[in-house]
Amino acid sequence: MKNKRIHLCLFAGLLFAACSQPQYQLTDDGVILNLRQENKVEASKLRVQVLGDELIHVSATPDKDFPTDSSLIIVPGLQTVPFEVEDAGDSILLSTARLNVMVSKLDGGIQFKDKAGHLILAEKSGGGRTFSPIEEEGTKGYSVRQLFNSPDDEDFYGLGQHQSDEFNYKGKSEELFQYNTKVSVPFIVSNKNYGLLWDSYSLSRFGDSREYKQLNRVFNLYNKKGERGSLTGTYQRWNGDLKQMVREEDSLCFEDIKSIKNLPENFPLKGASVTYEGDIEASESGAFRFILYYAGYVKVYLNNELVVPERWRTAWNPNSYKFTFELEAGKRVPLRVEWKPDGGRSYCGLRVQTPQPEDEQNSQVWWSEMNKKLDYYFVYGDSMDEIIKGYRTLTGKSQIMPKWAMGYWQSRERYKTQDEILDVLKEFRKRKIPIDNIVLDWNYWRESEWGSHEFDEKRFPNPKEMVDSIHAMNAKMMISVWPKFYVTTAHFKEFDEKGWMYQQAVKDSVRDWVGPGYVGSFYDAYSAGARKLFWKQMYEKLYPLGIDAWWMDASEPNVLDCTDMEYRKSLCGPTALGPSAEYFNTYALMNAEAIYNGQRSVAPNKRVFLLTRSGFAGLQRYSTATWSGDIGTRWEDMKAQISAGLNFSISGVPYWTMDIGGFCVEDRYVAGQMEYNKSGKENADYKEWRELNTRWYQFGAFAPLYRSHGQFPFREVWNIAPKGHPAYESITYYTDLRYRLMPYIYSLAGMTYFNDYTIMRPLVMDFSFDKRVENIGDQYMFGPSFMVCPIYRYEDRQRDVYFPNNGGWYNFYSGEYIAGGQKLTVDAPYERIPLFVKEGAIIPVGPEIQYTEEKPAAEIVLYVYRGQNGNFTLYEDEGVNYNYEKGACSNILFSYNDAEGTLTIGDRKGEFDGMLKERNFVIVPVSKENPKAFQPDAQGQTVHYDGHQQTIKL
Incomplete structure (x- = not known):
C-alpha cells in the first residue's frame, strides 16, 4: 500500500478479528478500530491518522460510522508520510520516523511515545473519552470529554488570549468562548514536547469540564446575623440624603441583561455603594475555584483577607477574574464583596467550582458542548518552535504582513471628520514622529445607515480625496468594517433575501446604542455565498477608495453586549453549517476568510492585512492579526496583557496587538484631562494617566504590532503630554527606536513565514x-x-x-x-x-x-x-x-x-x-x-x- 509497510503478523490478527471483537481496519493514512461499546457514552469507533512524522490525528465516535464533515481549521491536502503498523500483543503499534503510537485493542486508549520509548502523552485509562447526546435546533450531536494523564511537573501554555492574568494553565481551568477581550484558541503547548489541538467550534472547557455554580448550590450561606440561607446585601446611595436598602441574597448573580433584573427594583445604581456579606460553609475540604464577574469597582474578601484587590471595568463591557481559595469542610468563612456600580446599569456576580473530582485531578481535561465527533491533533516537537511549526502545518502558514504594518499605528475612538483624521496625520509629520498607519474607527457612515459602507458626506465630504491625502503623506489607512447591518440598508436586504442574515435580533427588535437605537443584525459568515457577498459590498463601496487594510470589529460575533450564553447563541444562529451551539467560536475565522480570499481574488499580488477582535485556530493563514479588545485603562489591565499576548502567541497565531493605554477609560482620568484642558494643571489622576500611557507605550513598542487606540482622553502623544515632558520624550524615544529596529523586526516577520517563528516569546520557549x-x-x-x-x-x-x-x-x-x-x-x-x-x-x-x-x-x-x-x-x-x-x-x-x-x-x-x-x-x-x-x-x-x-x- 502507498506510503506504509505493514508487518505480516498483523494479517493474522485481522483475520481473527473478522470473527471476533475488536476489528481493525487499515487505511491509507492509519488505522480504524471498532471498539466494544458497553453504552452510548463510549466510543464505538476510533480512527488514528498519520499526517506527518510528528502529526497524529485522533477521532472517535459512538456511532456506527464517522460523519463526513470536514474541518474548518485544518488545511486541505495534507500528505501522509511513510509509517508502519504492527500487532503488539494487546495493542496496535503505529510508528513514524519520530513517533510510536500505541493503541489498545481493548478500549482504544492511546499512548504517544518517542522513538526511544519515552512516554510523551497518554490518554486516561480506558481512553478517557465520553460522549453525551445533545440536540440543538433539530440537529443531533454530542457533548464530548477527553482526559489525558498529566504528571505533576507538566506545564501548559496557549488557549488564546484571556484576561485573568494567568500564564501557566497547569492546575487551572479556562472556559473557551469568544467575547470582547477574550479570544479562545483550543491549542495548548506542553513542556513535555508536544502540543494538542482540540478540533471543536463550540463552547469548550480546558482543565475542568464542569461549569461554575451559584454560591447557594455549593455552600451553606449565612447572613450578617448568622441566619442560614443567604448573604446580606446592603445597597446605599448618597444623594443629599442617604438612601439605603437591605435584603437577603441567596446568590450573587447579576451578570447580564437578563439576570441584572434581579437587582433591587427602582434602586438607582449610579453612585451607589453595594456590599454583600456573610459567611460561607463548605461541605468538603479543598481548593475551590471562584470566578468574579464585574463592571464598576469591586473588591472581594474571604476569611477577612483581601483576595481580589480593587478592579474596575466599564458598565457596558464587564470582565471576569478567577481566584482559588482553600476551604475546610464545616468551617464557616466570612465573605465580603464590595461593589461600586459604574453607571445606571452594571454587573456583578460570583460563582464557584468545588474541588476537582478525583478522575480529573492530575489530568489534562478537554470538554466541548456540541460536536459531531471527538477530534484532536497531537503535535510532537523537540522545542516549542517545532510544535508551533507542526500546528501551522496543520492550520496554515502565517503570511508576512505588509512591511508598513510593522510600524506605528495611530487610532482613536474615533476620528469624527475627514479634517480631524488628516490633521492628526499632519501633526505627526510636522513633529517628525514616525507613523505608517492611521485608522478610521466606526460611525463614519450616516447615523441610521450602519452597514451601508457609505460615508456621511457632512463629515467626510470626499473620502477618496481623504485617502489620497493620507497616501500623499506617506501613510496607509485602515478602516473599520463590521459584519453588522441595519435592517433599513440595501446591504441588509441583499443578504436577507438570500437567507444570509441572523434573524433573532430583528425578531426581538434589538436596538443598539446609537442615537435613538436602531435594529440590525449580523450576516451569516458560515455561508460561502454570504462571505462572497460581504466582500463584494466592500469591494464596490470601499475598495475603490484605495483603503489599505481592514479592521474587522465585533467578530465574536457580538450582536448584543452583555447577554447570557443561551441568548448569544440565539442571536448568532442558526448558521448555514448547523446550530450556533456547534459553530459558536469560529465566526472570526470565517469572516477573515471572506476578506482574505476576496481581496486576493481582485488583487492577487497585494498583501492583505486584517485586524480582528476575535480569532481562532488557523487565523494566521488569512494574514490576520488580533487585538485584545476593549480592555480597561487600569494597571492590572496592562499587566494582564503581557500574559494574554504571550499565551496568544504560543497558540500559534504570531501577530497580536492591544490598545496601548487601554480602551475603556475610568471617569477620573477623563476628569483629569478636562481639568488640565481648563487650567493647565496636572492633578493626581492626570499625572497617573500620563505615567500609565508611558509605561504602556514602552511595552507596546515591543509587541508584534505597535498600535495605540482608545476612548477619550485622546492617545496621540501630544494629547498625552507636551514636548519636553518625560511622558512625551519616552513615547517618542520608543517610537523612534521601533523604526531604528525595523531591519530586525521585519526579519522576524520573514521568519514567521519561512521558519514558522514566533515573535513575542515567553521565556519558556x-x-x-x-x-x-x-x-x-x-x-x-x-x-x-x-x-x-x-x-x-x-x-x-x-x-x-x-x-x-x-x-x-x-x-x-x-x-x-x-x-x-x-x-x-x-x-x-x-x-x-x-x-x-x-x-x-x-x-x-x-x-x-x-x-x-x-x-x-x-x-x-x-x-x-x-x-x-x-x-x-x-x-x-x-x-x-x-x-x-x-x-x-x-x-x-x-x-x-x-x-x-x-x-x-x-x-x-x-x-x-x-x-x-x-x-x-x-x-x-x-x-x-x-x-x-x-x-x-x-x-x-x-x-x-x-x-x-x-x-x-x-
Missing part, C-alpha cells in the same frame, strides 16, 4: 531547560535577542527581573554585563522600560526614518554582543506583495564566533526588484570588558558589502 522560567509571565523575548520587562505598577522605579541561565545578558541602555541564572532588582526610571540583550545577539539597526519605506537601509549598524557564538539572518523583500512566495527575497546570514572574535557576513541568498546590491555595515562589538550603551548612529568598524561573504576580526 527559549530557556525550557531552566525550570525557573516556567511561571514567568511578565517578561518575554522579542525575537531571539531582546528580553523585555514591562513596568505595570504606578510609580514603580524598580522591578525584579530573572535572567535565564543561558550565559550572560547586557543592559541595552548601558551595555553593562549581567550573569545569567539570577534574579536581580533592576532600575526602571520613568522614561525607560528594563530591556536586556542576550549574549551572542546580533542586532541590525537601520537609519532614522519617518515611515517604513522612506529610504532603504543603505547603512546598517550591527551590534554584536560578545560572550557566546551567535547568528542572525537579515531578511528583506519588496514589502507589499506576495513575490516572496515565489522566492523574491534576500537573506544575509551574520555569524559570530566568540572564540575567534570574528563576525562573518555571509553571501546574500536570493534577490528581488529594488534590492540594495551594495551597502555598508558598521560593526559595534559589546563585551563584558568593553560595555557600550546603545546609540543608533554609533561609530565602529565599517565594512562595505557587495553581496559576497566577508569575515571581520572584531
Whole structure:
C-alpha cells in the first residue's frame, strides 16, 4: 500500500478479528478500530491518522460510522508520510520516523511515545473519552470529554488570549468562548514536547469540564446575623440624603441583561455603594475555584483577607477574574464583596467550582458542548518552535504582513471628520514622529445607515480625496468594517433575501446604542455565498477608495453586549453549517476568510492585512492579526496583557496587538484631562494617566504590532503630554527606536513565514531547560535577542527581573554585563522600560526614518554582543506583495564566533526588484570588558558589502 509497510503478523490478527471483537481496519493514512461499546457514552469507533512524522490525528465516535464533515481549521491536502503498523500483543503499534503510537485493542486508549520509548502523552485509562447526546435546533450531536494523564511537573501554555492574568494553565481551568477581550484558541503547548489541538467550534472547557455554580448550590450561606440561607446585601446611595436598602441574597448573580433584573427594583445604581456579606460553609475540604464577574469597582474578601484587590471595568463591557481559595469542610468563612456600580446599569456576580473530582485531578481535561465527533491533533516537537511549526502545518502558514504594518499605528475612538483624521496625520509629520498607519474607527457612515459602507458626506465630504491625502503623506489607512447591518440598508436586504442574515435580533427588535437605537443584525459568515457577498459590498463601496487594510470589529460575533450564553447563541444562529451551539467560536475565522480570499481574488499580488477582535485556530493563514479588545485603562489591565499576548502567541497565531493605554477609560482620568484642558494643571489622576500611557507605550513598542487606540482622553502623544515632558520624550524615544529596529523586526516577520517563528516569546520557549522560567509571565523575548520587562505598577522605579541561565545578558541602555541564572532588582526610571540583550545577539539597526519605506537601509549598524557564538539572518523583500512566495527575497546570514572574535557576513541568498546590491555595515562589538550603551548612529568598524561573504576580526 502507498506510503506504509505493514508487518505480516498483523494479517493474522485481522483475520481473527473478522470473527471476533475488536476489528481493525487499515487505511491509507492509519488505522480504524471498532471498539466494544458497553453504552452510548463510549466510543464505538476510533480512527488514528498519520499526517506527518510528528502529526497524529485522533477521532472517535459512538456511532456506527464517522460523519463526513470536514474541518474548518485544518488545511486541505495534507500528505501522509511513510509509517508502519504492527500487532503488539494487546495493542496496535503505529510508528513514524519520530513517533510510536500505541493503541489498545481493548478500549482504544492511546499512548504517544518517542522513538526511544519515552512516554510523551497518554490518554486516561480506558481512553478517557465520553460522549453525551445533545440536540440543538433539530440537529443531533454530542457533548464530548477527553482526559489525558498529566504528571505533576507538566506545564501548559496557549488557549488564546484571556484576561485573568494567568500564564501557566497547569492546575487551572479556562472556559473557551469568544467575547470582547477574550479570544479562545483550543491549542495548548506542553513542556513535555508536544502540543494538542482540540478540533471543536463550540463552547469548550480546558482543565475542568464542569461549569461554575451559584454560591447557594455549593455552600451553606449565612447572613450578617448568622441566619442560614443567604448573604446580606446592603445597597446605599448618597444623594443629599442617604438612601439605603437591605435584603437577603441567596446568590450573587447579576451578570447580564437578563439576570441584572434581579437587582433591587427602582434602586438607582449610579453612585451607589453595594456590599454583600456573610459567611460561607463548605461541605468538603479543598481548593475551590471562584470566578468574579464585574463592571464598576469591586473588591472581594474571604476569611477577612483581601483576595481580589480593587478592579474596575466599564458598565457596558464587564470582565471576569478567577481566584482559588482553600476551604475546610464545616468551617464557616466570612465573605465580603464590595461593589461600586459604574453607571445606571452594571454587573456583578460570583460563582464557584468545588474541588476537582478525583478522575480529573492530575489530568489534562478537554470538554466541548456540541460536536459531531471527538477530534484532536497531537503535535510532537523537540522545542516549542517545532510544535508551533507542526500546528501551522496543520492550520496554515502565517503570511508576512505588509512591511508598513510593522510600524506605528495611530487610532482613536474615533476620528469624527475627514479634517480631524488628516490633521492628526499632519501633526505627526510636522513633529517628525514616525507613523505608517492611521485608522478610521466606526460611525463614519450616516447615523441610521450602519452597514451601508457609505460615508456621511457632512463629515467626510470626499473620502477618496481623504485617502489620497493620507497616501500623499506617506501613510496607509485602515478602516473599520463590521459584519453588522441595519435592517433599513440595501446591504441588509441583499443578504436577507438570500437567507444570509441572523434573524433573532430583528425578531426581538434589538436596538443598539446609537442615537435613538436602531435594529440590525449580523450576516451569516458560515455561508460561502454570504462571505462572497460581504466582500463584494466592500469591494464596490470601499475598495475603490484605495483603503489599505481592514479592521474587522465585533467578530465574536457580538450582536448584543452583555447577554447570557443561551441568548448569544440565539442571536448568532442558526448558521448555514448547523446550530450556533456547534459553530459558536469560529465566526472570526470565517469572516477573515471572506476578506482574505476576496481581496486576493481582485488583487492577487497585494498583501492583505486584517485586524480582528476575535480569532481562532488557523487565523494566521488569512494574514490576520488580533487585538485584545476593549480592555480597561487600569494597571492590572496592562499587566494582564503581557500574559494574554504571550499565551496568544504560543497558540500559534504570531501577530497580536492591544490598545496601548487601554480602551475603556475610568471617569477620573477623563476628569483629569478636562481639568488640565481648563487650567493647565496636572492633578493626581492626570499625572497617573500620563505615567500609565508611558509605561504602556514602552511595552507596546515591543509587541508584534505597535498600535495605540482608545476612548477619550485622546492617545496621540501630544494629547498625552507636551514636548519636553518625560511622558512625551519616552513615547517618542520608543517610537523612534521601533523604526531604528525595523531591519530586525521585519526579519522576524520573514521568519514567521519561512521558519514558522514566533515573535513575542515567553521565556519558556527559549530557556525550557531552566525550570525557573516556567511561571514567568511578565517578561518575554522579542525575537531571539531582546528580553523585555514591562513596568505595570504606578510609580514603580524598580522591578525584579530573572535572567535565564543561558550565559550572560547586557543592559541595552548601558551595555553593562549581567550573569545569567539570577534574579536581580533592576532600575526602571520613568522614561525607560528594563530591556536586556542576550549574549551572542546580533542586532541590525537601520537609519532614522519617518515611515517604513522612506529610504532603504543603505547603512546598517550591527551590534554584536560578545560572550557566546551567535547568528542572525537579515531578511528583506519588496514589502507589499506576495513575490516572496515565489522566492523574491534576500537573506544575509551574520555569524559570530566568540572564540575567534570574528563576525562573518555571509553571501546574500536570493534577490528581488529594488534590492540594495551594495551597502555598508558598521560593526559595534559589546563585551563584558568593553560595555557600550546603545546609540543608533554609533561609530565602529565599517565594512562595505557587495553581496559576497566577508569575515571581520572584531
